Amino acid sequence: MSLDVAAIRRDFPIFAAQPPPFHYLDSAATAQICRPAAEALLRFETEARANVKRGVYRLADAATRAFEEARARVARLLGGVDPREVVFTSGTTLGLNLAAHTLAPRLGPGRRVLVSVLEHHSNLVPWQLVCARTGAELVPIPATGDGRLDQAALEARLDRRTAVVAVTHASNVTGAVTDVARVAAATRAVGAVLVVDGAQRIPHGPVDVRALGCDLYAFSGHKMFGATGAGVLWGRGELLAELPPFLGGGEMIARVTFAASRFADPPHRFEAGTPPIGPVLALGAAAAWMTALDWEAVQAHERALTRRLLDGLAALPEVRVLGPADPEARIGVVAFTLEPHHPHDVCQLLDVRGVCTRGGHHCAQPLMAHFGVEASVRASLALYNDETDVDALLEGLAFVRSQLG
Amino acid sequence: MSADLYHEAILAEARRSEGAGRLDRPDAVVERDNPLCGDRIRIEARIEEGRVRVLRHTTRGCLLTRAAASLLAREAPGRTPAELGRLADDLARWLAGGGAPPAPSLALFAPVRTVASRHDCVLLPFRAAAGLATPGDDGVPPRAR
Numbered sequence: 226m227s228l229d230v231a232a233i234r235r236d237f238p239i240f241a242a243q244p245p246p247f248h249y250l251d252s253a254a255t256a257q258i259c260r261p262a263a264e265a266l267l268r269f270e271t272e273a274r275a276n277v278k279r280g281v282y283r284l285a286d287a288a289t290r291a292f293e294e295a296r297a298r299v300a301r302l303l304g305g306v307d308p309r310e311v312v313f314t315s316g317t318t319l320g321l322n323l324a325a326h327t328l329a330p331r332l333g334p335g336r337r338v339l340v341s342v343l344e345h346h347s348n349l350v351p352w353q354l355v356c357a358r359t360g361a362e363l364v365p366i367p368a369t370g371d372g373r374l375d376q377a378a379l380e381a382r383l384d385r386r387t388a389v390v391a392v393t394h395a396s397n398v399t400g401a402v403t404d405v406a407r408v409a410a411a412t413r414a415v416g417a418v419l420v421v422d423g424a425q426r427i428p429h430g431p432v433d434v435r436a437l438g439c440d441l442y443a444f445s446g447h448k449m450f451g452a453t454g455a456g457v458l459w460g461r462g463e464l465l466a467e468l469p470p471f472l473g474g475g476e477m478i479a480r481v482t483f484a485a486s487r488f489a490d491p492p493h494r495f496e497a498g499t500p501p502i503g504p505v506l507a508l509g510a511a512a513a514w515m516t517a518l519d520w521e522a523v524q525a526h527e528r529a530l531t532r533r534l535l536d537g538l539a540a541l542p543e544v545r546v547l548g549p550a551d552p553e554a555r556i557g558v559v560a561f562t563l564e565p566h567h568p569h570d571v572c573q574l575l576d577v578r579g580v581c582t583r584g585g586h587h588c589a590q591p592l593m594a595h596f597g598v599e600a601s602v603r604a605s606l607a608l609y610n611d612e613t614d615v616d617a618l619l620e621g622l623a624f625v626r627s628q629l630g
Numbered sequence: 631m632s633a634d635l636y637h638e639a640i641l642a643e644a645r646r647s648e649g650a651g652r653l654d655r656p657d658a659v660v661e662r663d664n665p666l667c668g669d670r671i672r673i674e675a676r677i678e679e680g681r682v683r684v685l686r687h688t689t690r691g692c693l694l695t696r697a698a699a700s701l702l703a704r705e706a707p708g709r710t711p712a713e714l715g716r717l718a719d720d721l722a723r724w725l726a727g728g729g730a731p732p733a734p735s736l737a738l739f740a741p742v743r744t745v746a747s748r749h750d751c752v753l754l755p756f757r758a759a760a761g762l763a764t765p766g767d768d769g770v771p772p773r774a775r
Contacts, residue, residue: 567692569667569751570636577633585667599668599690628636629693 246579253605295509304433320443320458372399399548400558409438446508455504557606649703715760
């Protein structure tokens with residue numbers, strides 16, 4: 226069954242609101258919000274707003290129930306995990322910092338953290354900080370020439386000194402999808418913890434985190450058709466139970482005295498303070514919307530678009546694609562250079578044609594260095610894109626060349 | 631419209647790239663990055679009696695940054711590093727919408743004023759030059775001044 230893209234687009238208010246031409250190819254930075262998520266956010270903030278977890282009046286009780294229902298909806302998107310394994314955060318960056326901070330007691334001199342060079346800075350810098358603090362060694366895992374995780378190199382570096390392995394599920398530059406199950410098996414064999422940045426992968430379909438075998442999995446609501454301001458750190462229940470608190474404050478305690486505090490069980494142990502309730506409800510609505518989709522059809526549609534984009538770029542001699550050529554090995558996040566032009570100049574002129582792309586180092590400077598470039602143009606596809614978006618980009622690149630020579 | 635940014639005067643200035651290159655034994659050196667895109671400029675200056683006599687730059691950047699670096703090389707001689715700092719501040723203020731261009735040559739950046747995301751591209755060379763007053767703040771040790 227092929228995907229009814231027009232029906233999908235009707236679920237996104239932006240496409241009716243923006244005047245044509247509007248070709249949104251920056252979903253890797255932030256995806257558009259789907260109608261159920263937008264409505265959940267607005268309804269809570271205007272008609273049903275109350276704080277969660279404490280109030281006993283009906284409005285507060287309803288807010289708490291809606292909040293926990295959002296947790297259950299996310300749990301279903303993650304393969305039907307226990308909702309108590311779903312920790313709400315402000316986004317992927319906070320989730321990964323939470324992971325680094327709470328795993329810090331396992332680090333120290335003689336211990337190692339393996340981080341791939343594919344990582345977004347948010348899955349590198351927190352580990353740099355925690356290694357500097359604890360004396361652990363940060364060890365890079367190299368990438369292949371076409372921008373995939375070098376699995377053999379990872380396995381060669383794994384030994385009993387390894388405390389943590391941190392990898393992305395899908396690169397925000399090359400689009401390459403990591404074989405997390407294989408990484409997880411190797412990581413488990415040396416007794417290390419596997420932390421996965423799922424921010425780019427989750428908008429492209431439900432993820433069965435238990436089947437992947439990872440320990441912690443972070444992602445953001447705004448990249449999976451929810452609102453900005455809320456994200457998730459999923460953690461294997463046994464691990465979460467062992468981890469110390471991250472931030473201190475209300476909501477995360479069992480009992481507080483001046484002498485000491487006892488902390489709540491997961492997930493609330495990691496959710497200090499008033500959470501971003503509206504964005505969490507939007508995230509839950511987006512998760513439910515996603516769960517109801519025919520993902521076989523969505524992924525076939527995305528693969529076809531990715532192939533069209535890669536084929537179109539391959540026909541341009543000035544273009545160099547940074548990532549795997551095979552659409553089966555990647556998601557539709559496609560970074561490229563257009564020689565001799567600077568990515569910002571390219572993106573600025575694409576905007577004239579209504580094509581929204583991203584230029585820069587994409588918060589992945591070590592990966593840019595791996596490719597020997599400082600920056601690139603990135604077009605990123607989502608399920609609401611169609612052939613006209615891809616063709617507008619390709620035609621736009623011809624326009625750029627005509628303007629800049 | 632964004633295409634207006636790339637009018638002929640800006641393209642010509644970027645291509646001209648006045649002052650591109652290095653100095654033999656510069657008196658002051660600064661390097662500065664645009665953290666958003668990784669663009670980088672290295673500025674070397676010969677300074678006499680507290681004023682820039684010659685400025686050379688090595689610029690890796692977009693057309694706007696390269697045009698700005700070229701104009702900086704023309705505007706800098708005769709100014710003190712502190713005066714270049716004020717020029718950078720005035721340029722930032724004008725781009726944000728206030729007053730007149732701080733130097734007639736900089737008026738060619740008028741179309742950039744409506745595109746806030748590109749102000750830093752224009753400002754990078756001028757902010758770097760302001761650092762000549764305190765070279766070394768970007769990790770590049772000053773030569774004898």
